[in-house]
Structures are given as structure tokens and as C-alpha cells.
Amino acid sequence: MKDLKYYIDRVGQIFEEECFIADPAELYAPIDYTLRLGGKRIRPTLLLVANAMFGGDIDAVRHAALGIETFHNFTLLHDDLMDRSPVRRGQPTVYVKWDENTAILSGDTMFALAWRYFLRQPTPHLQAILNTFNETAIEVCEGQQYDMNFERRDDVTIEQYMMMIRKKTAVLLAGALNIGALYAGAPTSEVEKLYRYGIHTGLAFQLQDDLLDGYGDTAVFGKKTGQDIRDNKKTYLPLRAAQMCDETQRRQLAALFSSHDIDEEEKVQQVMNLYDAVGLKCEVERAIATEFDAAHRALDSIGVADEAKEPLREMLAQLDGRKK
Amino acid sequence: MKDLKYYIDRVGQIFEEECFIADPAELYAPIDYTLRLGGKRIRPTLLLVANAMFGGDIDAVRHAALGIETFHNFTLLHDDLMDRSPVRRGQPTVYVKWDENTAILSGDTMFALAWRYFLRQPTPHLQAILNTFNETAIEVCEGQQYDMNFERRDDVTIEQYMMMIRKKTAVLLAGALNIGALYAGAPTSEVEKLYRYGIHTGLAFQLQDDLLDGYGDTAVFGKKTGQDIRDNKKTYLPLRAAQMCDETQRRQLAALFSSHDIDEEEKVQQVMNLYDAVGLKCEVERAIATEFDAAHRALDSIGVADEAKEPLREMLAQLDGRKK
Numbered sequence: 001m002k003d004l005k006y007y008i009d010r011v012g013q014i015f016e017e018e019c020f021i022a023d024p025a026e027l028y029a030p031i032d033y034t035l036r037l038g039g040k041r042i043r044p045t046l047l048l049v050a051n052a053m054f055g056g057d058i059d060a061v062r063h064a065a066l067g068i069e070t071f072h073n074f075t076l077l078h079d080d081l082m083d084r085s086p087v088r089r090g091q092p093t094v095y096v097k098w099d100e101n102t103a104i105l106s107g108d109t110m111f112a113l114a115w116r117y118f119l120r121q122p123t124p125h126l127q128a129i130l131n132t133f134n135e136t137a138i139e140v141c142e143g144q145q146y147d148m149n150f151e152r153r154d155d156v157t158i159e160q161y162m163m164m165i166r167k168k169t170a171v172l173l174a175g176a177l178n179i180g181a182l183y184a185g186a187p188t189s190e191v192e193k194l195y196r197y198g199i200h201t202g203l204a205f206q207l208q209d210d211l212l213d214g215y216g217d218t219a220v221f222g223k224k225t226g227q228d229i230r231d232n233k234k235t236y237l238p239l240r241a242a243q244m245c246d247e248t249q250r251r252q253l254a255a256l257f258s259s260h261d262i263d264e265e266e267k268v269q270q271v272m273n274l275y276d277a278v279g280l281k282c283e284v285e286r287a288i289a290t291e292f293d294a295a296h297r298a299l300d301s302i303g304v305a306d307e308a309k310e311p312l313r314e315m316l317a318q319l320d321g322r323k324k
Numbered sequence: 325m326k327d328l329k330y331y332i333d334r335v336g337q338i339f340e341e342e343c344f345i346a347d348p349a350e351l352y353a354p355i356d357y358t359l360r361l362g363g364k365r366i367r368p369t370l371l372l373v374a375n376a377m378f379g380g381d382i383d384a385v386r387h388a389a390l391g392i393e394t395f396h397n398f399t400l401l402h403d404d405l406m407d408r409s410p411v412r413r414g415q416p417t418v419y420v421k422w423d424e425n426t427a428i429l430s431g432d433t434m435f436a437l438a439w440r441y442f443l444r445q446p447t448p449h450l451q452a453i454l455n456t457f458n459e460t461a462i463e464v465c466e467g468q469q470y471d472m473n474f475e476r477r478d479d480v481t482i483e484q485y486m487m488m489i490r491k492k493t494a495v496l497l498a499g500a501l502n503i504g505a506l507y508a509g510a511p512t513s514e515v516e517k518l519y520r521y522g523i524h525t526g527l528a529f530q531l532q533d534d535l536l537d538g539y540g541d542t543a544v545f546g547k548k549t550g551q552d553i554r555d556n557k558k559t560y561l562p563l564r565a566a567q568m569c570d571e572t573q574r575r576q577l578a579a580l581f582s583s584h585d586i587d588e589e590e591k592v593q594q595v596m597n598l599y600d601a602v603g604l605k606c607e608v609e610r611a612i613a614t615e616f617d618a619a620h621r622a623l624d625s626i627g628v629a630d631e632a633k634e635p636l637r638e639m640l641a642q643l644d645g646r647k648k
Contacts, residue, residue, distance in 0.1 A: 082425045105472075112458055127450065134436055142347075142351060
């Protein structure tokens with residue numbers, strides 16, 4: 001029986017064995033830098049696990065695993081530039097280490113390289129796989145656009161926020177699972193169940209991110225909490241808090257999230273006090289648990305041997321307990 | 325017998341009938357703006373012509389035509405941002421009309437939309453077509469990188485310059501022709517001849533661009549000549565001139581192309597005087613004629629009825645005589 005660690009290790013091996021260097025070096029060195037930084041590589045891992053669940057063979061999807069991670073990293077290069085994020089995985093982002101044009105063009109090339117990987121992976125299901133990949137890519141772009149739109153709005157609803165994080169984060173996890181399953185010839189009904197597992201897992205993951213920003217243990221979380229508050233970022237936390245507040249509190253919260261002149265640490269403290277007053281932490285934990293439950297139910301419903309589902313159960317257990 | 329204008333008109337019709345608007349509007353409005361601006365749409369026209377040469381039917385490649393032009397315009401969005409070009413087709417470029425992030429993300433989305441078009445176009449030759457498209461895309465990215473690299477170098481050879489414009493400009497014309505022919509089931513040998521036609525046509529086109537910057541008739545050319553000289557841009561003109569110069573002239577030319585303090589119009593005049601002294605115009609016209617000849621020979625060698633080649637001959641005749 002292969003556990004989650006087995007697949008994580010295999011993904012690590014696949015990336016170690018792959019060469020990302022080519023000419024011109026100015027184009028490919030940033031690609032090599034990015035893909036060698038590692039990170040959790042959760043998407044290729046999900047792809048391998050889903051493939052194995054339906055009897056696939058890792059060697060027959062190694063290029064697809066490289067493809068999905070290369071695509072994900074393309075979005076990071078462009079997102080970090082658009083969001084002006086200077087650090088990723090503890091290292092300077094490409095637009096900082098090189099320059100903006102490098103982040104744009106090496107990113108574009110990574111998108112094309114992702115396609116090259118998928119096109120190199122023989123399969124009778126090519127059309128369905130490429131459609132899944134591409135429609136996912138379009139949704140990820142739309143998600144990033146909604147995210148940027150929402151920063152300029154203060155009337156975003158919880159439903160709109162959930163739609164945004166579904167597109168920006170969840171669909172690519174679900175897409176990776178579906179692509180893995182499609183390579184193994186899984187039937188449509190099971191592919192759809194895996195998709196639900198991926199979506200709910202992705203939503204839980206993003207809501208955890210939002211929660212950790214407010215309530216993470218700085219020592220474990222690895223960064224200062226409250227950054228979303230300092231940035232006036234309307235994540236699930238302020239959106240849900242606004243629903244739970246009375247009129248006075250709601251006005252206070254809105255004022256805090258539109259102020260730029262108040263001392264930053266004072267602002268974080270006041271917002272957290274409001275969150276605590278309405279019992280926000282418990283409420284968000286409940287929302288996360290609901291997503292994890294839905295992911296579990298989707299996984300349970302898939303028609304393969306129970307032990308084949310173990311790695312995806314482990315994934316949920318690890319995410320459920322994560323502190324960073 | 326259908327002439328070139330017939331195919332140009334059909335491309336215009338295909339774009340008129342297509343809707344590029346979707347949600348979120350912030351993402352898709354710039355895409356609609358770009359694809360509605362028109363331009364020569366030479367790539368989808370080539371795709372339709374090549375398809376018809378081998379007995380294809382326009383309705384069976386209309387999505388592919390949309391795809392190749394959408395891809396081309398994706399590269400324009402990103403190139404214009406990287407090159408800081410504020411105007412394209414007489415209108416403000418996307419990063420100017422909207423902002424930089426819009427140019428990045430709407431561009432990314434156009435790359436994915438190009439894939440969606442190709443994936444929607446049914447064909448038994450899907451794998452070969454998508455490979456051609458994607459390898460072309462990678463070369464276009466590499467070409468743009470070389471172009472940016474060369475701006476920071478002053479030891480670029482003519483061979484390196486030709487390699488750069490081949491990747492940046494010519495391969496996409498050749499790729500469009502190949503994709504059109506592949507949809508019609510053309511044999512590999514003929515596809516390769518079309519490729520050569522496309523490459524030589526693309527090289528001739530780019531060398532003409534370089535020549536027109538120096539020797540275009542401002543009234544017809546539509547913009548002031550000498551802009552490449554003002555920008556110290558090492559196009560085919562200064563590279564070839566340097567080969568034709570004696571040692572004293574070469575030093576003068578190098579000094580002019582690295583100076584920033586000399587009056588711009590005075591600089592243009594001095595460079596043009598040097599060009600004239602070595603007979604550069606005639607030499608570049610000869611190089612362009614050589615490329616057009618090679619394109620004609622490649623076209624002649626293709627094994628289809630002569631009248632089916634007429635639109636591509638017309639294309640060469642029109643380009644050959646172009647003054648802008």
C-alpha cells in the first residue's frame with residue numbers, strides 16, 4: 001500500500017530528474033529557478049494519486065505531473081508581479097530577482113512548456129485531458145481578475161468571494177485530480193466525484209489561509225499575522241464578520257478596513273477585538289470543517305477500493321491539522 | 325478561382341461574427357478591444373489559404389483561424405508592455421488604455437483562448453496541429469527574449485539577428501500555414517515546403533520593416549523614418565552597414581549608435597549619410613529579394629495545381645511592393 005509520502009517523493013524525484021535549462025539562458029534560468037524552489041507540489045501529487053486510484057502507472061503520467069506544476073508556477077510568476085509580492089517560498093520572486101519583463105516572458109514560456117509536457121504524454125484521452133487543462137487555465141485567469149477587482153470594491157458578498165477562490169485556487173486542484181484520473185481512463189461519473197473532492201479541498205485550504213492570517217501562531221506560521229488586515233484585504237474573515245456584527249460594529253469594521261492613517265498594529269488589534277467579540281474564529285472553523293466534510297463525502301462516494309483512497313484521506317488529514 | 329482578397333474578406337467575416345465578451349468584463353473587454361482593432365490579420369489569412377490549397381473547407385478551420393490570430397495578439401499585448409510601445413494600429417495599447425496588470429492577465433487569457441479555439445476545431449490530426457502550434461509559441465517567446473537580449477549587446481552578428489527575427493516573426497507565419505495545411509490532411513513533404521515559404525516570407529517582411537524605417541516615404545509610411553536610429557536599435561541596417569564599412573566608418577557608426585548626447589535629427593542624418601556612402605539601400609533590397617526568391621521557389625515546388633497557389637503568389641507580390 002502506497003501512502004501519500006510515496007507520491008510526494010515520486011514527484012520530488014520527477015522534478016530532480018528533469019532539466020529546465022535551455023537557450024536563451026535569460027529566458028530559461030528563471031524557469032529553472034522557480035521549478036527548483038519546490039514548494040509543496042500538491043498539484044502533481046494529486047495528479048499521480050488520482051491516476052493510481054484508477055489503476056494508472058506513474059511513468060505514464062510523469063510529463064503530465066511536470067505540466068500541471070509548470071502551469072501553476074507560470075501563474076505564480078505573473079500573480080507575484082501583478083500583486084507586487086517580493087517573496088515566495090522564502091526566496092525573492094522572479095520580477096524582483098530579475099525584472100518585470102523576465103517575469104512576464106519566462107511566465108509565458110512556462111505556460112507553453114506546460115502544454116509541451118501534456119502533448120508529450122501519450123494517451124487516447126488527449127482531447128478530454130487538454131480541454132480539462134485549458135478550461136481550468138481560463139478559470140484561474142478569471143479568478144485572478146476577480147481577486148484584483150474585489151480589492152477595489154467594498155460590496156463583495158460571501159458568495160462572490162467563494163466563487164473567486166474557487167476559480168483562483170480550487171479548480172486547479174480539482175483539474176489536477178481529473179487529469180490524473182482521465183489518463184487512467186476513469187469513467188466520467190468518478191471523475192466528477194474527484195472534482196468535487198478537489199473543489200471542497202481547495203476551498204477549505206483557502207479559508208484556512210484566511211484564518212491563519214488572523215489566528216495563526218506566528219512562531220509556527222512563519223510570518224506575522226494580521227497582514228491581510230494591514231493590507232485592507234477583504235478575505236473571508238471580514239466578510240463573514242460583517243454578517244455577524246451589529247450595525248455599530250459593522251460601521252467600525254468598515255471604517256477600520258478603509259482607513260490608512262491609523263497605526264497599523266493598533267488597527268490589527270481593533271479588528272481582532274471585533275472578530276473576537278462576534279466569535280468569528282469558531283464560525284470560520286465551522287465553515288472549513290463543512291468543506292472538509294464535503295470533500296470526505298465526495299471521496300467516500302468514489303467507486304474504487306477503500307485503500308486506494310487512503311492518500312487523499314491523508315491529504316485531508318494533513319491539511320485539516322495544518323498550522324502554516 | 326478565389327483570390328487573396330476572398331480569404332482576407334472571409335477572415336474579416338469570421339472575426340465580425342465572433343463574440344469575445346464574457347465575465348469578468350475587466351478581463352475580456354481588453355481582449356475584445358484588441359481583436360476588434362483588426363490589423364492585417366495575415367496569419368489567419370495564410371491559414372485559410374493553406375487549408376484551401378490542400379482541399380480544405382473554410383468552415384472546418386474557422387476556429388483555428390480565430391486561434392492563431394488570438395495567439396498573435398496575446399504576444400502583442402505582452403510585447404507592447406515589455407517594449408513600452410504606447411500605440412498599435414493607431415490606437416493606444418492595452419497597458420496604456422487600461423494598465424500593466426490588465427495587459428498581463430488579459431494576454432495570458434488570450435493564450436488560453438487560442439487553445440480553446442484549436443481544441444474546438446475537430447480534426448484527426450489534433451496532436452500534430454497542437455504540437456506545431458505550441459512549438460511555434462515557444463519559439464516566438466524565445467525570439468522576443470533574444471530581441472531584448474540583443475538590445476543590451478553590441479556584438480550581435482547578422483546570423484544571430486536573422487535567427488532572432490526568424491523566431492520572433494517568421495515562424496508564426498510558417499506555423500499558420502502548416503496548421504492550415506495539416507487540417508486539410510496535407511502530406512509532411514508539402515507541409516515542409518509551405519514552412520519554407522512562410523519562413524522566407526517572414527524574413528523578407530521583417531527586413532522590409534528595417535529598410536522602411538530608414539528609407540520609407542514618410543507620407544506613405546505613415547510615421548517618421550529613422551526611429552530605429554534614434555532608439556539605437558541594431559536592426560539589419562546597421563549590422564549590414566558595419567560589414568560594408570571601412571574601419572573609420574565603422575568607428576563612426578559605432579559611436580553614433582552608442583551616443584545619447586548628439587542631437588537626434590543630426591544623428592539620423594549622419595547615420596543615413598554613412599548608409600548611403602556604402603550603398604546600403606541597394607544591398608538590403610538585394611537581401612530582401614533573395615528571401616522573396618526563396619519563398620517563390622518553395623511555393624513553386626509544392627505539388628498542388630498552380631491556380632491553388634495564386635493567393636500565396638499575390639501575397640508575395642503585395643508584400644514585395646509594400647511601401648508601409
